[in-house]
Amino acid sequence: MEEVPKHKENSTEELILKAAKLVFSRKGMAGARMQEIADEAGINKALLHYYFRSKENLFNAVFYDLLGNIQKKFLGILNSEMDLFSKIRNFFTGYTDFLQENSFLPGFIINELNQDPEKMINHFRDAGIKPPPKLILQIKxxxxxxxxxxxxxxxxxxxxxxxxxFPVLAAPLLKGILEAKEGDFDQLMEKRKRELPEWFINSIMKK
Amino acid sequence: MEEVPKHKENSTEELILKAAKLVFSRKGMAGARMQEIADEAGINKALLHYYFRSKENLFNAVFYDLLGNIQKKFLGILNSEMDLFSKIRNFFTGYTDFLQENSFLPGFIINELNQDPEKMINHFRDAGIKPPPKLILQIKxxxxxxxxxxxxxxxxxxxxxxxxxFPVLAAPLLKGILEAKEGDFDQLMEKRKRELPEWFINSIMKK
DNA sequence: GTCTATAGCCAGATAGAC
DNA sequence: GTCTATCTGGCTATAGAC
Structure with missing residues (x-):
């Protein structure tokens, strides 16, 4: 008897998407190789084309999935009914966590943005990502x-x-330039997560 | 009689470097095509290999040149003898100007950073780019x-x-998401250039 | 130095057996 | 659905004429 078969967890399609997410985010659209995605997923290259007709298609599937995450995690907070200051605190801590788990994502977006700005903008529009009206109103x-x-x-x-x-985006470089030992930089980022919200809120308070 | 022939201005080599800078920054190493660089320079593809043995070589030449610019413009200010507040003001205005003229540069770096972090870090080390000691001291x-x-x-x-x-990095996307007319976003950035330094300095002053 | 033509390789995509 | 084998196109790089 199997474990409760939740969704289509570990289906070949899921395996491919997971692998593709990894490789595309490391290499970008142009740099990614279908062979590498296949290897990462532990399957054959031809299967990629069986499930997703082309590289372009696979890329879009991956990207659409990622934008959904942003939409939920990010705009969810900023459009909520929370008061402005709680919202700012929640944004910084929540978003920092999210980005640390998906540290490839910003680079991925910037990368593709440079290749084909129109395409990227349309993806964002389709996902309904825009400046959160509720936040704008609260600030005013x-x-x-x-x-x-x-x-x-x-x-x-x-x-x-x-x-x-930005710090997540530039993390590998900052690590290298600061010549920080592995743990040091992570510690710097942990400290940042704690101190940044309070500093920022303070910076917009009247003296 | 020719104009005063300054340096080797408009030599084929300079034409190639200029074109390569443009194409590499738009497409990154993996996405750039030697043919496109040749077209942009108005010469033949074979000439690229005549002057720079390989694509990798050409890329390094371009990149080395760009890092030199950062070194001069950016670290020049931060390591100067200026007092801290003047330094911060100068950094924001000077760096914003520099980035607007080289708006491709941050994306370019982030792009390559994702492809090959070690290579990028070494380039930065070789160029002597590191946290400016003078600034660190002044802050302390x-x-x-x-x-x-x-x-x-x-x-x-x-x-x-x-x-x-970051704003320069994400500019095309921000433009699209804000649904700003062409001039609107530029205006936003102009306003930013004026207001950001004062806001930032204020944010680190004691209340 | 600059060109045309082409070699050689590599990656995306497909055919077809199982 | 999954595999092996192969086609096809495109890109870097080189050979060789001028």
Whole structure:
């Protein structure tokens, strides 16, 4: 008797998607090799074409899946009913965790963005990813109430994204340049996760 | 009679380097095509191999040149004798200008960083790029003097880099998602250039 | 130095047996 | 569904004429 067969866990299709996610994220669309994906999945190259007609197709399947994750994790928080400050705290900690588990993702997106901007923008549009209206509104309100400094909501959003995403994006390089021992950099990032939200909130409070 | 023939301006070699810089930065190492570089330079593909033995070679030549620019523009400011606050102001405005003129550069680096982290780190090491000691020292001093808040110099540096580089990196996507008309986004970035330094300096001042 | 033509390789895709 | 074997196209690199 088998374990409860949840969904189609460990089906060949799932194996392929998992392997493809890994390889595409390491190498990008142009650099990835179908053979490498097949090897990673422990199956034959021809099977990739059996399940997904072409490389392009497989790529899109992987990418669509990843965007869904962003949509849920990221916009979920920012569009919630939470008050602004809790929201900022939740964003930084939640997003940092998410990015550490998917540290390939930002590089992957930037990579493909350079290759074919239109395609990437359309993917994002299709996934319904856009500046969260609820957050924008809250910022405007808090500015008007005089609780935070005069700041353009878009600039504030860009600052949040920059501070959260860039360090993950540049992590391998920063590790190398700082000549940090393996653990040191991870520790730096842990410290960052704790201190960044409070510093950031403080930075938009009135003196 | 010709114009004063400055250096080897417009020599075939210069034409190739210029074209290669363009194509490599758009497509990355894996995505770039020697044919495309040749077309861009208005010469034949075989000439590329005549001047630079291989694609790998050409790539390294281009990249070495680009790192030199970073070294001069970026570390020049941060290692100077300027006081901390002037330095921060200069960094944001100067670096933003530099990145706008070389908007491909961050994506290029992130791209190659994902393909082959070790190679990229070595390139940076060879170019002598590392956290600027003078800046680190200044931050420590100002913290000790009680002029700015208690903050780890590395975190401060990471914040500066994040805020300056990420928006350029993600610009095409942000443009698309914000559904900004062409001029709108540029205006947003202009505004950013003016407001970011003051906001950032304010964020590290004691209340 | 610059070109045309082509060799040689590699990766995506397909045919067809099981 | 899964495999082996193979086709096909495209890209780097080279040979060789001018």
């Amino acid at each position: 309100e808090e500015v008007q109430k005089g609780n935070i400094i005069q700041i353009d909501p878009m600039q504030l959003l860009m600052n949040m994204l920059s501070l959260a995403i | 001093e100002e913290v000790q003097k009680g002029n700015i808040i208690q903050i780890d110099p590395m975190q401060l540096l990471m914040n500066m880099l994040s805020l300056a580089i």
